[in-house]
Amino acid sequence: MGQLGLFTEEEVKECQPEPxxxxxxxxxxxxxxxxxxxxxxxxxxxxxxxxxxxKDILVSYCGGSHSHWWFDDLRLKRLSMEKPWWxxxxxxxxxxxxxxxxxxxxxxxxxxxxxxxxxxxxxxxxQESNGGKYWLIDFWNGFGEYPINPYKPKGYESxxxxxxx
Numbered sequence: 001m002g003q004l005g006l007f008t009e010e011e012v013k014e015c016q017p018e019p020x021x022x023x024x025x026x027x028x029x030x031x032x033x034x035x036x037x038x039x040x041x042x043x044x045x046x047x048x049x050x051x052x053x054x055k056d057i058l059v060s061y062c063g064g065s066h067s068h069w070w071f072d073d074l075r076l077k078r079l080s081m082e083k084p085w086w087x088x089x090x091x092x093x094x095x096x097x098x099x100x101x102x103x104x105x106x107x108x109x110x111x112x113x114x115x116x117x118x119x120x121x122x123x124x125x126x127q128e129s130n131g132g133k134y135w136l137i138d139f140w141n142g143f144g145e146y147p148i149n150p151y152k153p154k155g156y157e158s159x160x161x162x163x164x165x
Contacts, residue, residue, distance in 0.1 A: 024146040034148070037122060038096060041138075044124035045100065045116070048135050048161075049081040056164035057104070059114060067153060075164055076104030076112055116159070120152055135161045 023030050058073040082101040099115050106112040122140035126133065137159040142148040144155060 023142050023148065035096070038118060041121045041123050042096060042100075042118060045121070045137060046081075048124060048126075049079075049100070049102070052079050052161070052163070053081065054078055058162050058164050060160040060162075061157075063153065063157060074112075074114075075106065076102060076114070077107070077164075079104050120149060122156075132162055137161065 056075065056077045057079050058075055060072045060074070062070045062072075080103045082103060083097065097118060099117055102114045102116070104112050116137065120139045120141045121137070123138040125136040125138065127136060128134070139152075139157045139159075141152045141154055141156075147154045
């Protein structure tokens with residue numbers, strides 16, 4: 001029991017505070033709510049992937065000057081999404097998956113997969129351009145000098161997905 005009002009007592013539910021990570025830019029610092037942003041982005045990502053289930057997609061990525069990778073229109077046929085065993089047919093709760101795997105074929109029956117590590121997942125956006133619809137999966141790892149995870153690329157990156165023609 002806890003006293004929320006001056007004259008009344010009500011039952012207070014115990015919960016853990018959401019962990020925050022300090023992000024610094026020069027002399028200023030902020031503590032963004034990374035877990036809630038990640039949870040919202042995961043819900044958007046799962047909704048998009050369920051919409052694209054069984055269809056052919058094209059995936060593009062350009063890491064810029066700090067990366068060794070750039071691929072354009074990597075085709076995955078008959079897309080399927082693999083969820084962790086504990087997440088099957090359940091709503092997304094406090095336990096968030098570390099990886100989501102997109103499966104497909106690359107032609108001639110060869111399997112292909114894309115693993116999306118969700119620890120730096122920031123947002124999933126939808127955009128229309130040139131008569132087609134794109135989904136941008138955004139990852140954010142802090143500012144240049146102060147990354148949240150020192151083993152991941154710094155800054156803001158985006159993975160682009162669109163339906164194959």
